[in-house]
Structure formats: C-alpha cells, structure tokens
Amino acid sequence: METMKRAVISGQKQAVLQDTPIPEPKEDWVLVKVHAVPLCTEYKGWLDGHEYGGHEAAGEVVKVAQPGKMKVGDRVVVMPGSPCGKCSYCISGEYIHCQHFHNVAEFSGIKHGGDTHVQYLIKQDWLLVPIPDGISYEQASLACCGLGPTFGAMENMNVSAFDTVLITGGGPVGLGGVINAKYRGARTIMVEGVPYRQQKARELGADLVLDPNDPEIRLKILNFTNSIGVDQCLECSGTVEAQRLCMDVTRRRGQIALIGECGEDLAIKASPDFIRKGIVLLGQWHYNLNGVSKIMKVICESSVVEKLITHVFPMSRIQEALEISASHNCAKIILKPWEN
Numbered sequence: 001m002e003t004m005k006r007a008v009i010s011g012q013k014q015a016v017l018q019d020t021p022i023p024e025p026k027e028d029w030v031l032v033k034v035h036a037v038p039l040c041t042e043y044k045g046w047l048d049g050h051e052y053g054g055h056e057a058a059g060e061v062v063k064v065a066q067p068g069k070m071k072v073g074d075r076v077v078v079m080p081g082s083p084c085g086k087c088s089y090c091i092s093g094e095y096i097h098c099q100h101f102h103n104v105a106e107f108s109g110i111k112h113g114g115d116t117h118v119q120y121l122i123k124q125d126w127l128l129v130p131i132p133d134g135i136s137y138e139q140a141s142l143a144c145c146g147l148g149p150t151f152g153a154m155e156n157m158n159v160s161a162f163d164t165v166l167i168t169g170g171g172p173v174g175l176g177g178v179i180n181a182k183y184r185g186a187r188t189i190m191v192e193g194v195p196y197r198q199q200k201a202r203e204l205g206a207d208l209v210l211d212p213n214d215p216e217i218r219l220k221i222l223n224f225t226n227s228i229g230v231d232q233c234l235e236c237s238g239t240v241e242a243q244r245l246c247m248d249v250t251r252r253r254g255q256i257a258l259i260g261e262c263g264e265d266l267a268i269k270a271s272p273d274f275i276r277k278g279i280v281l282l283g284q285w286h287y288n289l290n291g292v293s294k295i296m297k298v299i300c301e302s303s304v305v306e307k308l309i310t311h312v313f314p315m316s317r318i319q320e321a322l323e324i325s326a327s328h329n330c331a332k333i334i335l336k337p338w339e340n
C-alpha cells in the first residue's frame with residue numbers, strides 16, 4: 001500500500017510526521033492532493049497531548065471513483081466532516097448538523113482516514129467547493145473556519161452597513177469576523193486581550209478595539225452606539241465573561257450569535273436578559289453550504305482577506321506551528337504538506 005505523510009500529536013506539546021496509507025476513493029468520494037492545511041483548535045489537543053487530526057484543507061482532485069461533480073485537476077476547498085448527504089439537514093445545506101456522519105475510519109479501512117493534516121485525503125464530491133481562478137489554495141482555504149462561522153452568523157443575522165457589530169474574541173475565527181463585518185460595511189468593535197490580535201483587528205479594519213479587562217468596557221461600547229447598544233454580537237471567545245458582555249451591550253431587539261465553543265454554565269435571567277429586551281440568540285457552528293458562492297466573493301473581493309494568514313509552514317514544522325498557535329501571537333496558520 002502506498003503511504004503518505006501525516007502530522008500527528010504524539011504527546012503533550014509534541015507533534016511529528018508519521019507515515020500512513022493513502023486512502024482509496026469509493027462511490028462519490030474523490031482523492032484530494034492537499035496543498036494547504038489551516039490550523040484551527042488543534043493546539044488545544046497539543047497542549048494536553050490528545051490526538052487531533054484536523055478538519056480544514058484545500059487542494060487538487062487527483063482521482064475519482066466514479067463520474068460525478070468533480071473531475072481530476074479541479075482545485076477545491078474541502079468542507080469539514082463526513083455528513084450523510086441524504087437527510088434534510090444535508091439537503092438544505094446545513095450538513096454540519098447531520099446526525100448520520102460516515103465513519104471514515106471504517107469506510108476507508110484506515111484508522112485516521114478522516115484527518116486533514118495529511119498529503120492526501122478522501123471526501124464526498126459534494127463537500128468540495130471549486131476555487132476561482134487567481135485565488136491561491138491558502139486564501140481559498142479561509143472558506144473553512146477562517147471566515148466560515150462568522151459568515152454564517154452574519155448571513156443569519158442580516159448584518160449590513162446599517163449595523164454596529166461587536167465581536168468578542170480575536171482568534172482566527174473572530175478576526176475573520178472583522179473581515180466579514182467590514183466587507184458588509186458594518187461598524188465593528190473587537191474585544192480582545194492579546195496585543196498581537198488587537199493590532200491585527202485594527203489592521204483588518206476594526207473601528208474600535210477594547211480590552212476585555214477594561215473596567216469601563218460596557219460604558220465605552222454604549223458611548224460608541226449613542227447609548228443604544230450594538231445591533232449584533234458574535235461571541236467567538238468561548239468564555240462566560242464574554243457571553244455576559246454580549247447580553248449586557250446588545251440593543252433591544254438585537255441579536256447574539258454564540259460561535260466560540262464553551263462547556264461552562266452561563267447564568268441567564270430570562271426577563272431582563274431576553275424577554276424585556278426581545279433578544280434573539282443564535283447557535284452558530286459553521287455556515288449553510290448554499291452560501292458558498294458568497295463567501296468566495298468575500299475571499300475574491302476583500303482587500304484585507306490575505307492579512308488573516310500570518311504564518312505559513314511546511315507541514316514538517318508542525319511542532320513549531322503548534323507552538324505559535326498556542327502562543328496566540330498569530331491569526332490563521334497554514335501548513336504546506338508538500339514542502340520541507
């Protein structure tokens with residue numbers, strides 16, 4: 001069996017390359033030669049030594065099992081997961097919420113068959129999005145988590161030039177939110193504590209950048225919005241403090257999207273927090289696949305989109321890439337699986 005390189009977390013704060021079999025496409029699955037692998041939350045697994053093989057990628061179709069939506073040579077962005085493609089969620093574009101994910105390990109006969117930190121991967125053809133001419137694999141790969149979750153939230157909340165948007169958490173997802181918000185013409189506030197990321201938010205066009213530990217943060221947000229509050233919040237930090245801030249500074253009839261993963265309890269008082277203010281709360285994981293042509297438009301037209309990528313490493317330097325990811329002195333980091 002032919003083998004390829006795969007980046008793996010091999011222990012606490014340890015990552016290496018290993019050899020693994022190249023999976024074989026069957027049915028409507030195709031083989032993609034991976035050219036760009038964005039890092040996401042893998043650094044969390046690296047910090048405590050849990051294996052985590054990634055879920056974002058862009059590359060080139062090199063083999064198809066049967067004629068279908070993709071042909072050899074197509075340049076594509078790989079959407080996350082392995083949903084069924086048949087249920088009502090999949091059919092309506094909400095595949096991320098599919099309840100019948102394929103077991104790719106079983107399907108491919110390879111233990112890590114669903115990983116994206118690899119040189120080749122298999123994916124159903126309908127989960128591949130064509131990359132427009134003139135757009136690099138790196139830039140196109142931002143159609144995964146770089147721009148995706150906040151794009152989905154802004155589609156659902158109809159963010160426009162009439163709005164002031166608050167984004168809490170300036171990691172790669174929240175910073176991608178600044179790009180999406182500015183593309184739509186909205187006034188944008190970023191709440192972030194790491195100086196590197198505060199600076200990056202300004203570079204991407206944030207109109208106001210605040211530190212979450214600023215004791216006057218609520219007052220400053222209200223002053224910025226004529227004492228009305230913000231129209232929409234996108235909570236990308238995954239902290240209860242930021243979730244609370246969003247509820248406190250959203251205007252009456254405003255909307256809040258929870259994007260940052262968080263397993264802790266948030267105390268809510270139904271009347272003052274929601275009923276009397278008429279707030280809409282939205283859970284946002286990814287975006288509807290039907291919005292993919294719009295997100296590609298953002299990638300093609302935004303004048304700042306490439307600034308979201310702060311580091312590009314050969315995949316062989318996975319250890320160094322995860323160290324920087326964990327330091328938070330970065331935005332999106334991309335691995336190149338074929339470079340040394």
Ligand SMILES: [Zn+2]
Nearest residue numbers: 084087090098
């Ligand atoms: Zn499904």
Ligand SMILES: [Zn+2]
Nearest residue numbers: 040041056145
């Ligand atoms: Zn991701």
